[in-house]
Amino acid sequence: AQSVTQPDIHITVSEGASLELRCNYSYGATPYLFWYVQSPGQGLQLLLKYFSGDTLVQGIKGFEAEFKRSQSSFNLRKPSVHWSDAAEYFCAVGSNQAGTALIFGKGTTLSVSS
Amino acid sequence: GAGVSQSPSNKVTEKGKDVELRCDPISGHTALYWYRQSLGQGLEFLIYFQGNSAPDKSGLPSDRFSAERTGGSVSTLTIQRTQQEDSAVYLCASSPTGVPPLHFGNGTRLTVT
Numbered sequence: 001a002q003s004v005t006q007p008d009i010h011i012t013v014s015e016g017a018s019l020e021l022r023c024n025y026s027y028g029a030t031p032y033l034f035w036y037v038q039s040p041g042q043g044l045q046l047l048l049k050y051f052s053g054d055t056l057v058q059g060i061k062g063f064e065a066e067f068k069r070s071q072s073s074f075n076l077r078k079p080s081v082h083w084s085d086a087a088e089y090f091c092a093v094g095s096n097q098a099g100t101a102l103i104f105g106k107g108t109t110l111s112v113s114s
Numbered sequence: 115g116a117g118v119s120q121s122p123s124n125k126v127t128e129k130g131k132d133v134e135l136r137c138d139p140i141s142g143h144t145a146l147y148w149y150r151q152s153l154g155q156g157l158e159f160l161i162y163f164q165g166n167s168a169p170d171k172s173g174l175p176s177d178r179f180s181a182e183r184t185g186g187s188v189s190t191l192t193i194q195r196t197q198q199e200d201s202a203v204y205l206c207a208s209s210p211t212g213v214p215p216l217h218f219g220n221g222t223r224l225t226v227t
Contacts, residue, residue: 004156032214043118043205043218044157090156098145098212099170101159 002027004091006105013081014113021076021108023091033074034092034102035065044090050074051096061085086112116140118219120206126225127196135191135222137206145212146189148181151203151221160204163189164212196226 005024013019025031032051036044048059055067065076074091088109094102119138127133139146148160159173163183174180178196183189193200203223207216 034215036218041220043120043220044207046215046217049215092157092214094214096213099162099164100214101147101162101170101173102157102214102216103159104149104156106154106156 002093002103004093004103004105006089006091006108008108009106010109010111012111012113015083016080019076019078019081019085019110021089021091021110023074023076023105025072025074025091025093025103027093027095027103029095029097032094032096033065033067034094035059035063035074035076036090036092037061038088038090038107040087047076047089081110081112083112083114086110118206118208118217120204120219120222122222123220124223124225126227129198129226130195132192132194133196133224135193135204135224137189137191137219139187139189139206139208140217143208143210143217144186145209146183147207147209147216148189148191149205149207150175151205153202157205160191162212193224196224198226200224201226 003026034049035047050067088107090107091105092102121136144165146163149157162170178194181191203221205221207218
């Protein structure tokens with residue numbers, strides 16, 4: 001079955017500390033992988049994507065993610081968290097076939113403490 | 115440029131009533147998706163439109179749900195005889211060709227009382 005698992009429902013990080021959000025996927029085809037962020041009352045904003053090539057991808061707002069095929073993982077990282085990073089983060093997997101729906105994880109809520 | 119626009123942003127309706135949710139995709143995007151986001155859940159795919167092709171309705175949860183896309187642009191998601199379990203945020207997304215990534219609107223929060 002195709003699925004995305006985000007093991008952590010809620011994470012709290014101190015401002016300035018590093019962050020890692022975990023994502024594992026199960027997908028039958030070559031995966032296209034995405035991280036989106038959702039602030040309260042807002043839609044989803046794309047942080048970064050991985051299609052192929054370099055397994056470490058850089059995104060907006062200082063985020064990066066690393067694709068590890070052997071572990072079926074695509075973890076999101078940030079070296080130093082800012083209070084404005086508090087939001088819900090979604091990992092998603094899809095393919096390069098038009099019309100293939102993205103499969104989303106259930107999300108990880110990030111709280112930032114001062 | 116303008117992003118994906120959804121209206122209304124909030125909708126409260128009584129159980130049993132019909133509702134229509136509107137999505138205006140990014141200009142030039144041929145692909146349009148509807149997703150549902152329920153409390154504590156991820157995003158659930160509902161339906162996909164690509165150009166003038168027949169839509170992929172495989173994600174619609176029941177025959178009370180339907181959607182149309184007029185002129186390859188604006189889309190309307192209709193829920194008939196709403197139930198309390200239909201309460202959720204309905205998100206619309208578009209992409210230039212149907213290949214990800216998707217660009218999302220801010221959603222319509224539907225509350226069925």
